[in-house]
Amino acid sequence: MERPNDPPGDAEHADASAAPDASGESGEDTADSTRGLDRDAPGGAAGLLPAQRERRARTLGRRAALTSGVAAVLAAVLLGAVIMIRQGGVPFEIDEEWAEEVLTLRGPFGDTVALFMNWLGGGIVGVFLVPIGVAIVLLILRRPWGALYFIVASAASAGVVQLLKEWFGRARPEDMLVTSDFGSFPSGHVANAATISVAIGVIVPILGVWIAGAAYTVLMALTRTYLGAHWFTDTVGGLLVGAGVALVLWAAFAVPLERERLAWIARVSERNAARAQAHITPPERT
Numbered sequence: 001m002e003r004p005n006d007p008p009g010d011a012e013h014a015d016a017s018a019a020p021d022a023s024g025e026s027g028e029d030t031a032d033s034t035r036g037l038d039r040d041a042p043g044g045a046a047g048l049l050p051a052q053r054e055r056r057a058r059t060l061g062r063r064a065a066l067t068s069g070v071a072a073v074l075a076a077v078l079l080g081a082v083i084m085i086r087q088g089g090v091p092f093e094i095d096e097e098w099a100e101e102v103l104t105l106r107g108p109f110g111d112t113v114a115l116f117m118n119w120l121g122g123g124i125v126g127v128f129l130v131p132i133g134v135a136i137v138l139l140i141l142r143r144p145w146g147a148l149y150f151i152v153a154s155a156a157s158a159g160v161v162q163l164l165k166e167w168f169g170r171a172r173p174e175d176m177l178v179t180s181d182f183g184s185f186p187s188g189h190v191a192n193a194a195t196i197s198v199a200i201g202v203i204v205p206i207l208g209v210w211i212a213g214a215a216y217t218v219l220m221a222l223t224r225t226y227l228g229a230h231w232f233t234d235t236v237g238g239l240l241v242g243a244g245v246a247l248v249l250w251a252a253f254a255v256p257l258e259r260e261r262l263a264w265i266a267r268v269s270e271r272n273a274a275r276a277q278a279h280i281t282p283p284e285r286t
Helices: 008-023 027-040 050-085 093-103 108-121 123-140 144-168 188-203 207-226 232-278
Strands: none
Touching (some): 050 232, 093 207, 093 232, 108 188, 108 207, 207 232
């Protein structure tokens, strides 16, 4: 006796339930595929959305920069303490050897470069004119948060340097070519150079800017020992203080700095696109 045909509804149900097997995909696989497309889409997880950039800036600025900055400043304090505990600031062997080597390099050209760096990195020029000048340029470029960050970092770095100078009171080398204030550790010129370099690198995060800043800081350190104004370890302490203070304050300014930088990039892109569009010549009609 023949079996009756299956009801149409049952057949459709069976086909529907078997469809995923026939295609080789399950609902979970489809979801994974969709998520993969989302990751590749401009607005997906790999996209550079403003909210994602803010999170990245917050993470890097408030964690990595803060930790690195605090560690650098503490390292400078520890170095100063070791120097002063060691027979009241008596130079290390590397300080004396470095001073002897640098003295052999003195000459007219070296004196000119070193004296110019001394003028540029300290006094009214280094402490007031350079920070104010950079801040004015940033304001003209519509980077007010960058200007504020630069001014605050420069002032904070100078303040920490003076505090440590008074605290440790290390004597300067005797064979100096310039007149300097009290306290050899840490070097204020080098700290100022390091702060400027890190701050500008944060505001304009381009590799060339960081390389130029590193070169400027190293040159400042070399000229300070060349002039006999500091021991080698003084320049190391100045580098740690200057870079550390700039990094710590970056942690506080990271989010508004990133927002401002993205807005500035957008303005520049729009302006460049408008200029390119204005120079497009319509095709000639034949």
